[in-house]
Amino acid sequence: MEALTDFVKNRGIIAGQVSGIGATDRAILLFFDPATRNYMDRTFEEQMEISSLQGNIAVVSFAPVLHLHTTLGRRD
Numbered sequence: 001m002e003a004l005t006d007f008v009k010n011r012g013i014i015a016g017q018v019s020g021i022g023a024t025d026r027a028i029l030l031f032f033d034p035a036t037r038n039y040m041d042r043t044f045e046e047q048m049e050i051s052s053l054q055g056n057i058a059v060v061s062f063a064p065v066l067h068l069h070t071t072l073g074r075r076d
Contacts, residue, residue, distance in 0.1 A: 001066065008057055008064045018068060020053040027072060049073040 004018070025047050030039040055068030 001068075004066055005064065008066065013057055014059050014064060016057040018053065018055045018057065018066065020050065022050045022053075024048055024050060024072075027070075029070075029072075044072070044074075046074065 007013075008016075025045065027044045027048065028041055029044065030041050032039055049072065050070060051073050052071040053068060054070075055066060058065055058067065
């Protein structure tokens with residue numbers, strides 16, 4: 001996320017779409033809890049396939065923000 005945000009900032013991108021596939025060995029995912037209306041995070045440290053990565057780039061308070069959704073495939 002940090003690398004993508006830096007890429008967007010360094011190139012002055014203020015809007016766009018993001019899509020991709022690939023692999024990772026570490027992911028921190030945020031889950032929205034409607035009961036508390038807060039996000040909870042969970043860290044996964046294992047080899048996973050990124051079978052889908054979709055999202056957008058927008059500007060919030062004069063700074064680019066990435067909003068991404070992903071599907072990850074684990075060994076099990």
